[in-house]
Amino acid sequence: MTTSDITLAARGADTILPPGRLEGLLESGRSLRVKLGLDPTAPMVTLGWAVVLRKLRHFQELGHTAVLIVGDFTARVGDPSGKSETRRRLTADEVRSYAKPLLDQFQRALLPEPLEIRWNSEWLEALDMSEILELASTVTVAQMLERSDFANRYSEGTPISIMEFLYPLLQGYDSVAVEADVELGGSDQLWNLMMGRIIQTRYGQEPQVALTMPLLTGTDGRQKMSQSLGNYIGVTEPAAEIFGKTMSIPDHLLGEWFRLAADRPAEEVDQILEGINSGRLHPAKAKRLLGKRIVSLYWGEEKATTAEADFDQRFKHREVPQDAPPFAMPTDDPVYLPGLLRSSQLAPSASQGRRLIDAGAVRIDGEQVQGYEIARARLVRKTLTVGKRRSVFLRN
RNA sequence: GCCGGGAUACCCAAGCGGCCAAAGGGAGCAGACUGUAAAUCUGCCGGCGAUGCCUUCGGAGGUUCAAAUCCUUCUCCCGGCACCA
The missing domain is CATH 1.10.240.10 (Tyrosyl-Transfer RNA Synthetase)
Known part of the structure; x- marks a missing residue:
């Protein structure tokens, strides 16, 4: 039983530190507290995030407690991990607008039990200056500069703010707050997770196991999946x-x-x-x-x-899609097709709509269209497609 | 603070008085070929009911028949020096 537990817990993992410790914890038979912190910095859960969420789920399946931390506070600080410049800080409003839908999506990827959801503003907002100083004393500048992202930026003269140094400390403090036995993260998070160990020790806790998962490559096959690059798949997509x-x-x-x-x-x-x-x-x-x-x-x-x-x-078979979203046609006759492409969101502008028509990308019920003026009767209750992916059904 | 260099479309980057809606590359979109893959080839890649018009080259003002290009000023970045330690 333990062997299969470990197999599942370690499946797909990139790094597990310190060696042997996870096995020890699993064998102890104790119910573990497994932490995963996600900053609500984008509105959707992609398959990339889902990788760590699935890992958290594995632990749930083994009966351990998933402690999901919504980084509503840390999102406003900005994680410097893997960055070559200062990450844009999100406003409290942005964070709030992302957090709600994300939460639903998180839960879709996890089991309802045993699950504990916490928002890190709960304890981070409550820290006062003396506590922050206490926290800040745990790590030296030299330690910080060992990180390759900081080291690169420092040697290239790209600014690093003191606030960015604080980020890993806050994340580590999260581990203290929830008394994590294990913390999960993407492989770019390893340093932060190890920082958590140092901070937990400082606060008299047994240091957590750090388990990282590889970062999923995006649909373009080149770069890490990310919403800003557009190479992602969202778990809530149809x-x-x-x-x-x-x-x-x-x-x-x-x-x-x-x-x-x-x-x-x-x-x-x-x-x-x-x-x-x-x-x-x-x-x-x-x-x-x-x-x-x-x-x-x-x-x-x-x-x-x-x-x-x-x-x-x-x-x-390149058949006309049956499930194209309906779109109410304008009453003009004939219809100015570039304008229709724009208003139906099939093209970002009428100009681009024209170009798509010129390129032969626009079809009515599967038939290529030429020309910009189309008799209304040719369009009504037909499906208008652009390329292979975009389509609308034209309602009268 | 002083001296010098720079800011160009999604990104990188050419252009340095008219021939500039602005070279080239990347990304993206579309077409061909496929396995909706990769690779390759082709076209497009500011807006507009459009052989023309409008808005763009960090911001504001000016010179000129004409400004991305020249001048003034402001903002921000980068290098050097100085200052501080």
């Missing part, structure tokens, strides 16, 4: 969308995505990769399986099957 976007990832991501995004066990992943390498399994087939697995996690098995069928209809 099933068909998740499936479709998954199909568009480069093949070389298959292994990583099966492991991290679909959260499959190592043996299964190896088997799939072996199948691809030996030619027994076509990469497109594997990717379909991946898409279904991912959709199942957030929408269930049934929706996953539907999503796959939709995909074939839409893209493989």
Whole structure:
């Protein structure tokens, strides 16, 4: 039993420190407090964030308590991890507007029990100056400058504010506040998690185990998944969308995505990769399986099957989508198509709409359109598509 | 504080009086080919009911028939020096 516990707990992990300690904790039979802190800095939970959330869920499945910290305070400070310049600080309003929808999405990825949700403004806002000084005395400037992101910025002369030095301390203090036995994070968080150990020790607590997960590569296959880069998939996106976007990832991501995004066990992943390498399994087939697995996690098995069928209809056979959102047409006749493309959000501007028409990207019920003036009768109750992804159904 | 360099579209970056809605690259979008993959090729990539008009080259003002380009001033960045330690 313990062996399989450890297998699940460590599955997919990038780094677990200190060595052997996690095994010790799991064997102790004690119910552990497993901390995951997420700053509400963007409005959506992507598959990237979901990687650590899934990891937290593993611990829940093993009966341990998930302590999810909403970093409403730390989001206003700005995590310097992996950054080459000062992160923009969010306002309290921005944080609040993100936090609420995020919370629902977090819970979608986790089990309802055992789960503890805390907001770190609860204790961080309450710190007074003498407590902050106490906290600040735990780490030296030299220690801070060991971090590669700070070291790079320092040597390049890019400004580092003292506030940024405070960030890891606050995160570490979170661990003290919730008495974490384990803290999870992305691999860029390792330093912060280790800082938590130092701070916990200073406050007389047993230092936590730091467990980091690799950062998921985005749909572009190059950079880390992030909302600002637009290479992401959100867990609340429609099933068909998740499936479709998954199909568009480069093949070389298959292994990583099966492991991290679909959260499959190592043996299964190896088997799939072996199948691809030996030619027994076509990469497109594997990717379909991946898409279904991912959709199942957030929408269930049934929706996953539907999503796959939709995909074939839409893209493989290039059929006109049945589920295009309706859009009420203007009453003009003839209709100025570039304007319609803009007002229906199929194109950002009428000018770009024109160019899309010129490029042959615009279709009415699957038929390419030429020209800007279209008789109203040709459009009513038809589906207007731009490219393969965007479409509306034109209501009268 | 002084001297010098710089700020150009989503990002990098050319342009230094008209030929500039602004080279080139990246990103993005679309088309072809595919497995909606990658790679490749092609087109587009400020707005406008549009062979023309309007708004853009850090901000404001000016010179000029004409300014991204010249002048004044302001803001911010970068390098050097000085100051402080």
